[in-house]
Amino acid sequence: MTAALLELTGVACRRGGRMLFQDVSLTLSAGEALLVTGANGSGKSSLLRIIAGLLRPSAGQVSREGRIAFADERHALDDAAPLSVALARWAALDRNPTTSLDAVGLQDLGMLPVRLLSTGQRRRAALARVMATGAPLWILDEPDLGLDAEGCHLLERRIAAHRAAGGAAIVASHRALDLPGAAGLRL
């Protein structure tokens, strides 16, 4: 049996005096994915922050095994550094080989300062940063925001490859991303 990378038991979240969700229980193991959907304000980001350990649940337990890579609307890259240098810093933290910019379609932009990237290019760079961490559990909050159709396919392919290599992913999105065999959670 594969050990779970993540287990939630009876998790609830109350924010601003309103109960967003309760009784969320799930397990995620190597190779698996979870797609979290729901209306604006339903609590997707709150759930992902709880899973990442950035927000305390109002009730329930979260148990994680191994490192995580968390990505939300911030790309978490040094704006002043050339893209390849900014990414190499993340890779160096865990002594990983630098993620190829080819993998996210940014092969021609390695020397460009991060601040000059377009919205979609920033999203691609954020994905490269997640890949560079080498963490088994990816927690991605609307990673498709601002991506064009090719960018979305690329994101789907990178998530599939990560799962095939023994990783797992939790993705919140308003889009019906193609994540074969993923579990769904609608908030």
Ligand SMILES: Nc1ncnc2c1ncn2[C@@H]1O[C@H](COP(=O)(O)OP(=O)(O)OP(=O)(O)O)[C@@H](O)[C@H]1O
């Ligand atoms: N720090 C906070 N204090 C009080 N309420 C908050 C706080 N942060 C978020 N909320 C509220 O929690 C609710 C859920 O927010 P959250 O960002 O988790 O939703 P979401 O499903 O990710 O929304 P979207 O689809 O718009 O990104 C919203 O009503 C929001 O206003």
